Amino acid sequence: MERTLTREDLLKLAAAAGGAAVAAGPVGLARAALAAESGRLQVMDWAGYGNDGGQAMFAQYVKGHPSNKPQFTYMTNESDALAKLHAGQKPDIFRPYVGWVKYFATSGLVQPWDPKLITNFKSLNPAMVKAGQYNGKQYGIPADWGFDKILYRSDKVKPKAKSWGLLFDDRYKGKIAWFDDLNMLTVAGLYLGMKSPWNQSDAELARSQKLLKSKKHLVRLIWSSETNLWEAFGSGELWIAYAWPNDWVQMKKKGLKVVYMSPKEKPVAWVGMLMLLKGTPRRQLAHAYANAWVSVKSGKWLEDNYGYGHSNTLARPSSADLARVLQISNPKAVGLPNAYLDRDIPRRAVYARRWEEVKAS
Amino acid sequence: MRLRSAFATTTLLGFPVAWLVVFFVVPIAIVALYSFDVYTLFPEQHGFTLAAWRGFFHSSVYLGLFWKSVKMSLIVSVVVVLLAYPVAYYLALSGTKRKYVLLLILIAPFLTSYLLRVLAWKVILGNNGVFNSFLVWTGIRSADHPVSQLLYSRFAVMLVLAYVWVPFVALPIFVSLDTLDRRLLEAASDLGASRLQGFLRVTLPLSLPGVAAGFLFVFIPTVGEFVTPSLVGGTSGYMYGNQIADLFSTGFPDWETGSVLALFLLGVVAVLTLVFSRFTQMREAP
Numbered sequence: 001m002e003r004t005l006t007r008e009d010l011l012k013l014a015a016a017a018g019g020a021a022v023a024a025g026p027v028g029l030a031r032a033a034l035a036a037e038s039g040r041l042q043v044m045d046w047a048g049y050g051n052d053g054g055q056a057m058f059a060q061y062v063k064g065h066p067s068n069k070p071q072f073t074y075m076t077n078e079s080d081a082l083a084k085l086h087a088g089q090k091p092d093i094f095r096p097y098v099g100w101v102k103y104f105a106t107s108g109l110v111q112p113w114d115p116k117l118i119t120n121f122k123s124l125n126p127a128m129v130k131a132g133q134y135n136g137k138q139y140g141i142p143a144d145w146g147f148d149k150i151l152y153r154s155d156k157v158k159p160k161a162k163s164w165g166l167l168f169d170d171r172y173k174g175k176i177a178w179f180d181d182l183n184m185l186t187v188a189g190l191y192l193g194m195k196s197p198w199n200q201s202d203a204e205l206a207r208s209q210k211l212l213k214s215k216k217h218l219v220r221l222i223w224s225s226e227t228n229l230w231e232a233f234g235s236g237e238l239w240i241a242y243a244w245p246n247d248w249v250q251m252k253k254k255g256l257k258v259v260y261m262s263p264k265e266k267p268v269a270w271v272g273m274l275m276l277l278k279g280t281p282r283r284q285l286a287h288a289y290a291n292a293w294v295s296v297k298s299g300k301w302l303e304d305n306y307g308y309g310h311s312n313t314l315a316r317p318s319s320a321d322l323a324r325v326l327q328i329s330n331p332k333a334v335g336l337p338n339a340y341l342d343r344d345i346p347r348r349a350v351y352a353r354r355w356e357e358v359k360a361s
Numbered sequence: 362m363r364l365r366s367a368f369a370t371t372t373l374l375g376f377p378v379a380w381l382v383v384f385f386v387v388p389i390a391i392v393a394l395y396s397f398d399v400y401t402l403f404p405e406q407h408g409f410t411l412a413a414w415r416g417f418f419h420s421s422v423y424l425g426l427f428w429k430s431v432k433m434s435l436i437v438s439v440v441v442v443l444l445a446y447p448v449a450y451y452l453a454l455s456g457t458k459r460k461y462v463l464l465l466i467l468i469a470p471f472l473t474s475y476l477l478r479v480l481a482w483k484v485i486l487g488n489n490g491v492f493n494s495f496l497v498w499t500g501i502r503s504a505d506h507p508v509s510q511l512l513y514s515r516f517a518v519m520l521v522l523a524y525v526w527v528p529f530v531a532l533p534i535f536v537s538l539d540t541l542d543r544r545l546l547e548a549a550s551d552l553g554a555s556r557l558q559g560f561l562r563v564t565l566p567l568s569l570p571g572v573a574a575g576f577l578f579v580f581i582p583t584v585g586e587f588v589t590p591s592l593v594g595g596t597s598g599y600m601y602g603n604q605i606a607d608l609f610s611t612g613f614p615d616w617e618t619g620s621v622l623a624l625f626l627l628g629v630v631a632v633l634t635l636v637f638s639r640f641t642q643m644r645e646a647p
Binding site: 076077079080082083086087174180181182216217219220221222224231232235236237348349351352353355356357359360361 | 403404422423487489510611
């Protein structure tokens with residue numbers, strides 16, 4: 001006999017479930033809420049972090065939630081993600097970097113996480129956790145991290161000094177790569193000794209832009225994808241590059257004699273931040289996904305396979321070389337005196353315009 | 362009868378016109394609204410303004426980049442026409458029975474992806490590529506001193522674009538030559554014209570509509586090209602199309618300026634198309 005549920009039955013069931021959840025405490029409440037969420041978790045992430053190679057990062061989540069597997073869309077950068085969000089795309093989670101935390105936290109597009117629902121949260125690097133906060137709320141769950149430094153071929157290049165100036169060295173015309181990001185203006189500001197490279201005045205920005213424009217003829221490639229950089233660097237087209245830790249790992253794997261140099265003006269450190277969209281219908285699932293991402297297992301996999309650091313302090317890479325370059329045992333590696341942690345650029349639109357003009361010049 | 366004919370015309374034209382309106386006119390109108398700030402990506406900013414247009418016309422950088430792209434496209438278009446013309450001429454007028462087979466071979470690269478065809482040039486032009494390996498093998502260059510300007514340069518962009526577009530240009534020229542009335546050539550010959558004179562005074566003028574069409578086929582897409590420059594162009598091969606794409610999604614979204622750049626390109630291309638189509642029609646007039 002077919003049995004149909006009446007409205008009263010449904011209300012009774014809901015009341016019973018709610019009552020059971022209250023009786024079981026906050027964890028029970030969370031479980032009940034989790035059970036109520038449905039559909040696939042929508043994740044907007046960078047290429048290589050979805051089902052195109054990054055499955056290990058969220059394997060634990062998939063195991064626990066087989067009927068809510070993540071569905072990925074991709075972002076090429078934060079600006080691209082911002083445009084997509086404003087254009088109506090509604091992922092549950094996306095992953096901008098630390099310099100955008102304040103922007104997104106104040107944009108009204110995201111909501112804070114509840115760290116209590118992330119069991120691995122207690123193992124995360126406190127400095128990175130703090131960097132994910134705005135007004136005392138946790139808008140970003142720190143995930144991967146690394147540095148912007150200079151990669152160069154030690155058999156071809158003899159730097160005059162450990163400085164960002166190597167990216168502007170006339171002796172290596174046609175062998176230099178910059179990164180396609182307005183952060184190049186920040187680097188120029190650091191090189192020129194400015195007090196606030198992330199908040200330059202108009203006059204300072206003009207100086208930074210002038211430097212970049214005047215040195216652009218030395219640059220062979222302004223890279224926006226790492227594979228592009230690896231290809232050009234690996235084939236000898238490039239000897240010097242603005243690079244991330246993984247680029248150094250990859251070039252070492254190719255057997256090249258490379259140095260990953262910390263400039264005296266200090267490198268820039270960055271931390272990827274998982275962010276939760278406002279109004280997401282899968283809040284609990286998103287927390288479970290973030291928890292999987294910041295587990296020790298995922299962290300070690302990320303370090304071993306992608307060559308970046310991971311916010312979980314218990315995760316350690318297999319390579320001693322990588323551990324040394326990342327200063328993995330230094331919990332304050334991403335901050336002073338070691339490096340400047342990337343930060344909010346209050347006049348980002350102005351910086352972006354200036355950087356576009358550099359490329360177009 | 363007339364009514365039925367009118368109905369048939371409306372039905373036949375209705376779908377393509379509707380298609381054009383929905384997928385061409387409306388999107389362009391939306392882009393135009395973005396350029397005037399009537400539409401914005403960010404909900405808090407609104408209001409009609411000409412700021413982005415003013416910024417564009419006062420920026421020597423954007424106009425300079427546009428001019429650079431125009432020059433590159435002109436060079437590519439001229440080179441491609443010069444390369445394609447003899448090929449089309451041979452196919453159309455040599456009397457070979459295999460002309461359609463040869464034509465098929467000419468367009469065979471189109472059976473593979475555009476991206477693959479462009480990426481293949483990296484293998485050819487790179488420091489360790491086919492060309493440099495050959496130079497090293499012949500002893501012309503040492504392995505430590507390859508010709509490194511081949512890749513990630515303006516030259517690389519123009520070379521790859523020329524390669525990609527040659528078949529596109531050969532086709533319209535082939536069509537105009539293939540439909541040429543051969544009796545005109547015979548008449549020229551009977552009247553004492555040499556083969557060169559016959560070509561210069563009969564064949565070439567009559568094939569100019571095909572040449573003009575082919576030229577436009579290359580110029581229009583290459584002036585706004587951004588895939589090839591981003592793959593093989595490096596810093597010096599950066600084009601106007603790359604700037605449009607970057608304004609929409611790199612650094613911080615600037616859809617207003619990006620829309621202005623896109624519309625300016627569209628306007629220039631539209632004017633050029635009008636001029637060329639006028640020229641083509643004049644040539645075709647009896």
